[in-house]
Amino acid sequence: MRIDVVSIFPSYFDGLTLSLLGKAQDAGILDLRTHDLRTWTTDRHRTVDDTPYGGGAGMVMKPEPWGQALDDLATGDRPTIIFPSPAGEVFTQATARELADRDHLVFGCGRYEGIDERVFDYAAELGEVRLISLGDYVLNGGEVAVMAMVEAIGRLIPGVVGNPESLVEESHEDGLLEYPSYTKPSVWRDRAVPEVLLSGNHGAIAAWRSEQQLERTRERRPDLLD
Ligand code: ADE
Numbered sequence: 001m002r003i004d005v006v007s008i009f010p011s012y013f014d015g016l017t018l019s020l021l022g023k024a025q026d027a028g029i030l031d032l033r034t035h036d037l038r039t040w041t042t043d044r045h046r047t048v049d050d051t052p053y054g055g056g057a058g059m060v061m062k063p064e065p066w067g068q069a070l071d072d073l074a075t076g077d078r079p080t081i082i083f084p085s086p087a088g089e090v091f092t093q094a095t096a097r098e099l100a101d102r103d104h105l106v107f108g109c110g111r112y113e114g115i116d117e118r119v120f121d122y123a124a125e126l127g128e129v130r131l132i133s134l135g136d137y138v139l140n141g142g143e144v145a146v147m148a149m150v151e152a153i154g155r156l157i158p159g160v161v162g163n164p165e166s167l168v169e170e171s172h173e174d175g176l177l178e179y180p181s182y183t184k185p186s187v188w189r190d191r192a193v194p195e196v197l198l199s200g201n202h203g204a205i206a207a208w209r210s211e212q213q214l215e216r217t218r219e220r221r222p223d224l225l226d
Contacts, residue, residue, distance in 0.1 A: 001102065001157055002031040004073045005146055006066075007109040008048055010034040012143040016150060024160040032150070040068035049112050058113035066108065066119040074126035079104035081123045081130070083115065084142030084149070088131030091149055093172035095132065099149075100156035107150070109142035175224060177216045179209040 005013055013034045017025065024030040038046040042064075049059035074081060080102050089095070099105060106127070108115070123129045134145040155161050171178040182193040196208045217224050 001029075001100075001154075002079075002104045003033070003107070003150060003154075004079075004105070005032070005034045005107045005109065005150070006037050006069050006073070007034065007141075007143055007146075008037050008111060009109075009141070009143055010036045013147065013150075015147065016154075020160055021151060021154045024154060024157065027159070029157060029159045030154055032154075035069065035073070037065050037069060040065040040072070052113065056113075060113050061110055061115040061119075063116040063119050063122070066115060067122055069108070070106070070119075070123055070126055073106050074123070077104050079106045079127045081106045081108065081127045082146075082149070083108045083110060083120065083123075083129070083131050084134065084145035085110065085114070085131045086133050086136075086138050088133040090136075091132050091134055091145075091152070093152070096149070096152040096156055099153045105153070107142070107146045109146055111141040174213075176213040177221060177224070179212040179216075 007013070013032075016022070016032060021030060021032070025032055037048055041047060047062065048065055049061050052058070052060045070081070073079075080099065082099075082105060084107070108119075108123075120129055120131070132145075132149065134148055139145060156167065158164070161167055167173065169178065182197060186193045186198060194208070196204050199205070
């Protein structure tokens, strides 16, 4: 899969060269390219923002650099073009699964009060456009949201996570939270591991884990059970 990320702070994404996603890039499974939006500016000051028409607080990202960037990165293969935004659809595991199936994703990170609205309209001529929110809170820009999305999507690409079994039994994969995990020692600071996990009875262990999943979900995330 190819992923392009456009930002005025491309070094945010240095962290994505670490760990599993770094290995996936070394192995050629993931082709992740970060770009500085300012490389598509043409003025001496490399300007990417200007004051909003109609007045109001803050600055708006100018359309021209974004248009050039999209022209260069969305070259005929109709990629999925994602703009992180608190005003978008909420990102979930289902979104991650859907996007992990694509061949090419382009992420455009907005800053300030956002990007000139016409950019979204123009991007729709070049690919499928999605405005996606990490959750109901406001970040200073899209970078942190894109880091989270790229990690959630990237780990679902076949070959990225060494043991694909570990993708099955985790929170949100079956609509429930994950069951609790324990390792040795069996007693630690007076706290014992639940008896059933030491029993060797696979049926009983599976039943206990399902129960725990339901109980935790009911307690912490009742909205998931609706
Ligand atoms: N940019 C600012 N806030 C955001 C959020 N919650 N999700 C995605 N992008 C954002």
